[in-house]
Amino acid sequence: MTTIADAIAALETGELIHLPTETVYGLGARADAPAAVAKVFEAKGRPKFNPLIVHVASLEAAELIGIFDDRARALARAFWPGPLTLVVPVRDTAKVCDLARAGLDSVAIRVPAHPVALAILQGFGGGVVAPSANRSGRPSPTRFQDAVSETGPSVAASVDGGDCQVGLESTVVSVLNDVRYLRPGAITRAQIEAIAGALAEDASEGHRSPGRLSLHYAPDAPVEINIDNPPMDCVYLAFGDTDFTGPVLNLSPTRDLSEAAANLFTCLRKADALKPARICVAPIPADGLGEAINDRLKRAAGFVG
Structure with missing residues (x-):
């Protein structure tokens, strides 16, 4: 430092x-x-x-x-x-x-x-x-x-x-x-x-604008978004309560979009460090700050946007 x-x-x-x-x-x-x-x-x-x-x-x-x-x-x-x-x-x-x-x-x-x-x-x-x-x-x-x-x-x-x-x-x-x-x-x-x-x-x-490539903000593991029922071979990025019994990182237990935004990249990094077959992400509301969160997730998942 x-x-x-x-x-x-x-x-x-x-x-x-x-x-x-x-x-x-x-x-x-x-x-x-x-x-x-x-x-x-x-x-x-x-x-x-x-x-x-x-x-x-x-x-x-x-x-x-x-x-x-x-x-x-x-x-x-x-x-x-x-x-x-x-x-x-x-x-x-x-x-x-x-x-x-x-x-x-x-x-x-x-x-x-x-x-x-x-x-x-x-x-x-x-x-x-x-x-x-x-x-x-x-x-x-x-x-x-x-x-x-x-x-x-x-x-x-x-x-x-x-x-x-x-x-x-x-x-x-x-x-x-x-x-x-x-x-x-x-x-x-x-x-x-x-x-x-x-x-x-x-x-x-x-x-x-920076950050407009179709695949951007991507971890090594493939990312799947808008997943309500995650498979057991994934690390799940939850948003709010979840019944998933596999490895879970919660973007915001209280479904707060500001908290989810602040945690997004840290959670992606932590999930990727576990070397999963894939990283699955819960649906995130698209309003307000959710538009930016979903934009980053779509790029991490390789969607053109």
């Missing part, structure tokens, strides 16, 4: 860090240096056409990187710091290199709501790309030890910020010609619509 000062120094020299946020642990690199960003792709094995989210300390810092219209600014003021990423036209390509943007004319930006992350970002002073600190396709780390286990050998500084409170990657909203809900997260579609009005369909801009 290292300090905030160590993390800032590592970023300044183009090395990788573990960046704790309220969503998941990030694998951080300075956004303006292609060589540093390339280390992220190397550590994750991540496809280079997948854009990365740039983390900054404030809306003012974000506006140096991207072009914010009144809609984007209203969303930022409503939900930043917090688990919302905004995709906007890029303003300064020198501050976010082409590799980080996957060659696009847009940039994905977020201000995280975690005191350690904000202290690092404020101390560094520039944008930091920070995709989840897992190897590509693996469940995202929501605990410090999981981040270290996944990508520890690749980083120069790992800062322990405790367990992530949200436990899901950020909601991604595109604010270009239209406002589009590209990736579900803790900020729900209804919350975005309350600020921005009716949303356009996302089909034409999904490539601008």
Whole structure:
């Protein structure tokens, strides 16, 4: 474990860090240096056409990187710091290199709501790309030890910020010609619509968001979802009470969606560590935060979405 000062120094020299946020642990690199960003792709094995989210300390810092219209600014003021990423036209390509943007004319930006992350970002002073600190396709780390286990050998500084409170990657909203809900997260579609009005369909801009590959967030064991009667050869991720007599990990005994979101990746990891023939997951309601949970589960199960 290292300090905030160590993390800032590592970023300044183009090395990788573990960046704790309220969503998941990030694998951080300075956004303006292609060589540093390339280390992220190397550590994750991540496809280079997948854009990365740039983390900054404030809306003012974000506006140096991207072009914010009144809609984007209203969303930022409503939900930043917090688990919302905004995709906007890029303003300064020198501050976010082409590799980080996957060659696009847009940039994905977020201000995280975690005191350690904000202290690092404020101390560094520039944008930091920070995709989840897992190897590509693996469940995202929501605990410090999981981040270290996944990508520890690749980083120069790992800062322990405790367990992530949200436990899901950020909601991604595109604010270009239209406002589009590209990736579900803790900020729900209804919350975005309350600020921005009716949303356009996302089909034409999904490539601008991280986490949109069909198979993503996947453990080694095959995942089956919406299972009410699990077979005995599985580890069962329950949601509420269950009569299953095999190995059970409960996402939320009280059927609380926030608790289920926070536990999702940890439970997937624990289930996978048991080397089961398969991992079965109970049905999760699709309303509110359930949309994001189901999105991650569909990707873990290999469904296109």
